[in-house]
Amino acid sequence: MTTSSSISSVTAAAGRSRFFWEEAADDWRAACGAGRRPEFSEYVTRSLRALREGVGREAGTVPAMRSVHRVSLGDDGLDRLPDRYVAEHCTLTLFGLHQHTASEPVHRPGVGLGTACLLLRRGEALTEAAVERRLIAAATAQDLHELVQHLQRLVPLLQQAGVGLDYTRLFRELAVWDGTGRNRVLRAWGLQYTDPGTPVPTEGEADGEAEGRGQAPYWVTFEPGSPDAGAELAALRAGTGREPGTVAVMWPFHRTRMASEWRNKGSLTRDLAAEHTALTLFARHQQTHDRRMHVPGSSPGTAVGMLARKAATDSEGKAATAALERRFGHLLTSADAEELAMHLRSFAPLLNRAGVGLDYDLLSTALRTWDDPRRPHAAGRFRQRWDRDFHTTVTASS
Structure with a gap:
């Protein structure tokens, strides 16, 4: 049986402190590596129950969760809990919901929230519109408390669809949500969600040639007579004067291709800035016309x-x-x-x-x-x- 002390010793050997969700994944892999039945240890199972007790509760008020916190409270004499501690509490409770009944670790390094929603959209559990509504609702949350409420409704859907999430990345994103880092988080989610992937070569086209071919820009494919045309243009006009990539209602209309590393970092590139401006200009130009203004x-x-x-x-x-x-x-x-x-x-x-x-x-x-x-x-x-x-x-x- 893997215990809390044995997990901590593995962590210490790795040379850095690891979050509980990382420890849980290591615990499961250790069981597999030892030839045992792939399951979580008693310590992890007991801790997961404690995490679910914390859902909807204020950070620091759930005694059973204290052993799984890795962010130190410190002794600065302040009554207010550190932002990172609150963010860790929220991340732990979301992880507890997500991992509940899942037979494999749901902490998947490299899978951001936007990527997870893209995978959910590509599945058959929900329609594309339903996934977008949930992601946009989370992205437009006014504060961390509201964001976590939306994520509490989204995470069980990921669990049902077998989609994992990078909880270390989510922790860092929650920690800056109420600060100046929110725009970069939003841009990362939007870029991940709209990732067009690698184009499939057409007949007679070599693999290398397909790499440079992306999806046609929105203004090329826009249909003035479609039932959703008015709502789409209104969504694009909402981005006027806003930082590119941070306007959630515009995400479905972005076609910018970007390297995965930049996408995951929420990088603001020239391509993205130019597309954002062109989309907002097109929306203002196109409204009221029954023929395409491109x-x-x-x-x-x-x-x-x-x-x-x-x-x-x-x-x-x-x-x-x-x-x-x-x-x-x-x-x-x-x-x-x-x-x-x-x-x-x-x-x-x-x-x-x-x-x-x-x-x-x-x-x-x-x-x-x-x-x-x-x-x-x-x-x-x-x-x-x-x-x-x-x-x-x-x-x-x-």
Whole structure:
């Protein structure tokens, strides 16, 4: 039988303190390695019962749980429990719920919450919409207490579907939820959940060629007449002015591909930032139209040039055209992608009202490379092309 002291000795030999959920997994593997029946020791089984007693209880108030805490309370004289201690209490209770009745360890290193929900979605236990609702509800929790309540409803579903979770990672995420680290946690969950995986090669296509081919962007596949079109655009508009990757209702519409390491860290890359901005612009541009406003080949220069031509026929005539040209000039001289996005947002309502389309593939590429130090000439090339498109369109015969 493996006891608490024998587990601790293994932990000490490893050279670092391990959390209870890590000890439990080691305990189960030790039984398998010794040729015994694969099951948890009496110590782990008894401790798991103690964890379930702590569900819904305040941290530090469950005597039976004290032996499984690994975060020290310290002796700083403060009445308030450390955030890490509270986060560990919450993680322990969730682990207790998840491990209950499971025959194998549910602590799976490397499986973040977003990945776990993606695996749950790919199973047959719940519909895609049901999984998304639960993940988004957790992601929009206002504080740690509310988040844990949502996770308490989600974890049993993972258990039923045989999906594990990295509880060490979850502990770290819960510890920063009420602080400045929440956005990175949200981005990691969203990126994990929307991971498109490796594309399947089509007929006649080599494996290596499939790697560079991802799912088409949302603005390419958007169907204006679909029943969900209005709700989808509203979800995307909610991301305006928000940090990319942190708006849970936008997650189902992201197509950004990213290395697993960056995805799990919640990295904010140029690709993700550009896609986020393009999605929010498209949503503002597309609303109220029954045809797709993504028009391949229509650069910002072409689109604003069409606005100028339309303005020339109005009562203000040349004055309106000159005003649009000045505004477009400000766009062309944008110092970075953030300023470029700001000017593009000011044009979106005008393009919407005039029904003028825009190439969002081109726009996304421009936003991604405008101030990329690895592409020092990218902005200059866009400026020249868009300026030429503007004047060509304005002077074209009607």
